Amino acid sequence: MRRFGRRPVRAPAAEAEQFRRRALWAAFGVLLALLALAAGYAHLQIVQYESFATRSEKNRIRLEPIVPARGLVYDRNGVLLADNAPAYRLDVVPERVSDMAALLEALRQRVALSEEEIRRFEQARKGSRRFKPVTLKYRLSEEEIARLAVDRHRFPGVEVVPYLTRRYPFGELAAHIVGYVGRIDADDLAAMEQRGEGRFAALPHIGKTGIERYYEARLRGDVGYQEVETNAENRPLRVLRRHDAKPGQDLHLGIDIRLQQAMVEAFQGQHGAAVAIDPGSGEILAMVSLPSYDPNLFVGGISFADYRRLNEDVARPLFNRNVLGGFPPGSTLKPFMALAGLEHGLITPQSTVFSSGAYRLPGQDREYRDWRPGGHGTVNLRESLAQSVNTYYFDLAVKLGIDRISEDFARMGFGRPTGIDLAGEAAGILPSRAWKQARFKQPWFPGETVIAGIGQGYWVVTPLQLAQATAMLADGGRLRRPHLLRASQAGFGAPRLPEPQPPPVPVATQARHVEAVKDGLVATMHGPTGTAARAAAGAPYRMAGKTGTAQRVSRQGTERLDPNKLPYHLRHQALFIGYAPAEQPTIALALVVEHGGSGSAAAAPVARRIFDAWMRLSGALEPSPAVPEAGP
Structure with a gap:
């Protein structure tokens, strides 16, 4: 005799009620999640807006300093005792150099490079980004510039850069009066920070002795800057805004x-x-x-x-x-x-x-x-x-x-x-x-x-x-x-x-x-x-x-x-x-x-x-x- 199993009894109304309850709970959970997400977005967009906007702007815009022309120093008769002379330096962009040792050896065949200059270059390169140029040698001679110009295509990543450097025409004659400028070192940076002059750390030189040191604030002028738009790798794309530097004062001494x-x-x-x-x-x-x-x-x-x-x-x-x-x-x-x-x-x-x-x-x-x-x-x-x-x-x-x-x-x-x-x-x-x-x-x-x-x-x-x-x-x-100091002058043509x-x-x-x-x-x-x-x-x-x-x-x-x-x-x-x-x-x-x-x-x-x-x-x-x- 064939036996047939008992079929379960279905309750459509109960199942529908159960589904509705589960759907309501699911909707409530989704709503809570959406509310939490909205609250998070609101916190980011409203509460933390200033912080993230500043970080974003810093990633996008970089301030680059503009070095002012240093003031000149004259004697009582208008003879220059300290001026800014044009010069050329040799910069290297490490990112564009595949073999730095080979490059330096090749450059030595055309430019006089001392062990001390190479040591300074290596130290500066360690603390710099690879795409930023690092100075290898200051004050190239005309002969060295000519040699590099002939073989320019052989040295990718090497640049001859014009710049202004301090020059003392009379050398030893006025050394203890005018003094000299030198590169900014750690002690100079610490002193600047203590005086609230950190913005001047961008200057390549600072007065070390003599008039150059005593009247440093007058001679250096005010540093300018330009806002440069950069990409995610901090590479410059374009200049957005520029604030020109203010040149330093010219000083006229009583010295003859x-x-x-x-x-x-x-x-x-x-x-x-x-x-x-x-x-x-x-x-x-x-x-x-x-x-x-x-x-x-x-x-x-x-x-x-x-x-x-x-x-x-x-x-x-x-x-x-x-x-x-x-x-x-x-x-x-x-x-x-x-x-x-x-x-x-x-x-x-x-x-x-x-x-x-x-x-x-x-x-x-x-x-x-x-x-x-x-x-x-x-x-x-x-x-x-x-x-x-x-x-x-x-x-x-x-x-x-x-x-x-x-x-x-x-x-x-x-x-x-x-x-x-x-x-x-x-x-x-x-x-x-x-x-x-x-x-x-x-x-x-x-x-x-x-x-x-x-x-x-x-x-x-x-x-x-x-x-x-x-x-x-x-x-x-x-x-x-x-x-x-006898008189000062705020640039050429200004009254003394x-x-x-x-x-x-x-x-x-x-x-x-x-x-x-x-x-x-x-x-x-x-x-x-x-x-x-x-x-x-x-x-x-x-x-x-x-x-x-x-x-x-x-x-x-x-x-x-x-x-x-x-x-x-x-x-x-x-x-x-x-x-x-x-x-x-x-x-x-x-x-x-x-x-x-x-x-x-x-x-x-x-x-x-x-x-x-x-x-x-x-x-x-x-x-x-x-x-x-x-x-x-």
């Missing part, structure tokens, strides 16, 4: 490059330093530190060999003796001691002192000697300066006391920077009780006051401080701030704007006191007993001056030292201060001849040659010489 040349020649190969100031304005007319160096070596990056040669030279060509060097002033301090004594009423022009050749403090056996054995006899103020009588100033120093000496010389500009527009100026040492206590934890002794009266002992001055004080005497007792300067500070209360000192300085140069009379002989004009000899070793007992017989490194420093013409000074001068032995024999003749050059330049003697030719 002709006097600068004459000053170097006046030293006749000797080492030393000299500063010439216009006493009526405080403008620096010339300033040399010898030996010097060629600042052009630093512009494109100085080689290790050249820097080692300069840095290890015992003559220190990189050292600016005028603002950083410290020298005992010796007898050049005596005119200022005389002015202090007159101002305090301790002496008059007629006051006399008897010089027997030695000076003793009351109750002491130690002798402080004159430079002339047996002394100078009875001398007044005029003769004390003309003959440089130590005894007169030993006695005057004791009368003044170290406290008044310190106070008066501080007013004359000693013991502090002059404020010249050069970075890192030294303050020197102005002896005082407080200074010695702080430095040595010792009290001040009377014997130290005696030798302070002739510029020995703890005294340390810079040639610039001596020049400033000398200009004060030449200007009737008014102390002015020495400065290099004089550089404002602080007013002079009166130092002397009585004009007759200054005149008494000046009379003694004229006697030094033209009097029958003057220590510099031989150097001034035959001059068709009158000058005023004071020689100085700063001892590096002292004699024993009554034995005299012949400075010319001492070893070179132990010979005395030879100094001179003065001004010309004596009646209406237009130049004040301070100089030191290192290891010259004697101020009258070594420094005074140098001063005479400088004075003669200035008098010719100013038209008082012969026609002015031509401007010296610029170096390479």
Whole structure:
């Protein structure tokens, strides 16, 4: 018997209800998903719009800096001391080079490439994108450019790029004044960031020394930029917008490059330093530190060999003796001691002192000697300066006391920077009780006051401080701030704007006191007993001056030292201060001849040659010489 299974009973209404419930839940889930997606889109488009828009714009638009033309530097007569010269460099795009080693080897056959240049190139290439050019060599010669032009098709990825580079036409002649620019390094970048000047990091160079450093903000101008549209690989497509750079200011200095040349020649190969100031304005007319160096070596990056040669030279060509060097002033301090004594009423022009050749403090056996054995006899103020009588100033120093000496010389500009527009100026040492206590934890002794009266002992001055004080005497007792910058100009054709300067500070209360000192300085140069009379002989004009000899070793007992017989490194420093013409000074001068032995024999003749050059330049003697030719 066939058995048939029982068929299930269908319930259409129940199934339809179940389907509807499931469809509703599915629709509800889809709706929730859509709502979540919409909320996500809203969050991205509304809440995070600014953030993603900025990121997108940065990916699409790149800001490229536009380097401004650096300001030029001129002397007082419009002669260029620092300019921007056209040059060519060799760039390589790494992306377009399949074998870099082979390329460099091939380039070496046509271009002089040093190991140092290749090392710098490899370092720069590591931190750069492959499609960006990297400089291999700066300053290609015309011959090298011609060689590359002939074989240009053999070097894909190699480009000869024109650019402007800094050039110093007079090289060593004005190196310590103008200074130099160099590539921006990590220390420069850190300093810029600290000052909020990060935008200037795009500049290829920055002032390192001299005027280039002090007036960096004026010379560099304002960096411009252009907005460049790029693709996803950050490759440029087109320029969207351009904001031009603002060139730097042109600076006009008070320097006369002709006097600068004459000053170097006046030293006749000797080492030393000299500063010439216009006493009526405080403008620096010339300033040399010898030996010097060629600042052009630093512009494109100085080689290790050249820097080692300069840095290890015992003559220190990189050292600016005028603002950083410290020298005992010796007898050049005596005119200022005389002015202090007159101002305090301790002496008059007629006051006399008897010089027997030695000076003793009351109750002491130690002798402080004159430079002339047996002394100078009875001398007044005029003769004390003309003959440089130590005894007169030993006695005057004791009368003044170290406290008044310190106070008066501080007013004359000693013991502090002059404020010249050069970075890192030294303050020197102005002896005082407080200074010695702080430095040595010792009290001040009377014997130290005696030798302070002739510029020995703890005294340390810079040639610039001596020049400033000398200009004060030449200007009737008014102390002015020495400065290099005379005027500035916002580009070619713009008016020159004089550089404002602080007013002079009166130092002397009585004009007759200054005149008494000046009379003694004229006697030094033209009097029958003057220590510099031989150097001034035959001059068709009158000058005023004071020689100085700063001892590096002292004699024993009554034995005299012949400075010319001492070893070179132990010979005395030879100094001179003065001004010309004596009646209406237009130049004040301070100089030191290192290891010259004697101020009258070594420094005074140098001063005479400088004075003669200035008098010719100013038209008082012969026609002015031509401007010296610029170096390479």
